[in-house]
Amino acid sequence: MFNRVVKAIPNLFTIGNLLCGLLSITFNMSGFIEIASVLIFLSAVFDLLDGRIARSLKVNSALGVQLDSLADIVSFGVAPALLFHSIAAPSILTSLAFILFPIMGALRLARFNVKPTIGYFKGLPIPAAGLPLAGMGFFFYSNAWVTLLLAILMVSPIRVKKL
Amino acid sequence: MFNRVVKAIPNLFTIGNLLCGLLSITFNMSGFIEIASVLIFLSAVFDLLDGRIARSLKVNSALGVQLDSLADIVSFGVAPALLFHSIAAPSILTSLAFILFPIMGALRLARFNVKPTIGYFKGLPIPAAGLPLAGMGFFFYSNAWVTLLLAILMVSPIRVKKL
Numbered sequence: 001m002f003n004r005v006v007k008a009i010p011n012l013f014t015i016g017n018l019l020c021g022l023l024s025i026t027f028n029m030s031g032f033i034e035i036a037s038v039l040i041f042l043s044a045v046f047d048l049l050d051g052r053i054a055r056s057l058k059v060n061s062a063l064g065v066q067l068d069s070l071a072d073i074v075s076f077g078v079a080p081a082l083l084f085h086s087i088a089a090p091s092i093l094t095s096l097a098f099i100l101f102p103i104m105g106a107l108r109l110a111r112f113n114v115k116p117t118i119g120y121f122k123g124l125p126i127p128a129a130g131l132p133l134a135g136m137g138f139f140f141y142s143n144a145w146v147t148l149l150l151a152i153l154m155v156s157p158i159r160v161k162k163l
Numbered sequence: 164m165f166n167r168v169v170k171a172i173p174n175l176f177t178i179g180n181l182l183c184g185l186l187s188i189t190f191n192m193s194g195f196i197e198i199a200s201v202l203i204f205l206s207a208v209f210d211l212l213d214g215r216i217a218r219s220l221k222v223n224s225a226l227g228v229q230l231d232s233l234a235d236i237v238s239f240g241v242a243p244a245l246l247f248h249s250i251a252a253p254s255i256l257t258s259l260a261f262i263l264f265p266i267m268g269a270l271r272l273a274r275f276n277v278k279p280t281i282g283y284f285k286g287l288p289i290p291a292a293g294l295p296l297a298g299m300g301f302f303f304y305s306n307a308w309v310t311l312l313l314a315i316l317m318v319s320p321i322r323v324k325k326l
Binding site for chain 2: 015022025028029062063069070071073074078085103106107109111
């Protein structure tokens with residue numbers, strides 16, 4: 001029983017990550033762009049903590065890995081893309097960037113789960129792409145080229161050292 | 164080369180599923196509730212086709228499974244919950260149902276990917292929970308108890324026969 005509770009702790013942080021992503025979308029829908037942006041950063045705090053807590057409690061689990069990706073696609077793929085979509089002036093380029101960002105994010109997450117890399121990441125991790133977009137959103141600044149670049153970097157073969 | 168193209172076909176359908184989920188959210192944000200609802204049903208068409216095409220082309224892949232879950236959490240977890248959120252009168256019960264629906268959906272998807280069941284599903288599959296919510300949304304009908312029930316059924320031990 002005690003073991004099960006301890007095992008669930010990191011997953012509660014992952015659910016916190018998902019919840020902040022969800023709330024970011026609802027605040028964005030209501031026009032509270034700054035709050036929507038801050039909530040994505042709060043997702044990142046939960047995302048950083050869940051892995052560290054799992055490692056320090058030695059309760060890493062396959063379920064945790066799956067749950068983490070599902071939270072990440074919402075908080076760092078869909079929510080930042082919607083923030084960009086709310087701010088950017090409509091154009092074909094903007095629509096393309098908005099669509100490609102979460103799709104490339106999903107491909108990045110799926111690829112990592114199938115072939116995990118040790119010590120480094122192949123392609124920009126999705127939080128490292130979502131956070132700049134959220135940060136730009138906070139200042140009501142949008143740039144379709146930067147968004148496209150971040151999307152492409154996620155599926156690029158570049159190596160990024162793990163924090 | 165030809166093999167790689169054939170292998171990618173089911174994943175294009177999965178990306179179609181994700182794209183419809185994304186567009187459902189943007190139409191919902193712009194107040195086009197019926198279109199947002201129809202797009203979730205279109206996601207389900209893509210979702211049904213990707214698995215069938217993968218099986219008939221014999222190109223089932225681990226990447227496809229991961230990508231499928233990431234698309235499903237957006238199209239059948241987040242998008243229907245946001246539709247419900249847009250229609251329902253604000254209350255603590257409504258907020259609870261809105262939050263729990265995608266969280267239970269993520270738990271359901273994560274559990275299935277870790278322990279796949281053969282011939283049957285354990286817990287209501289996420290499209291079978293998201294589609295009733297999308298259908299209710301089409302008629303501007305919301306019911307927090309039904310939403311909560313669908314959320315709980317996803318993580319319940321009930322067995323559902325595979326289609």
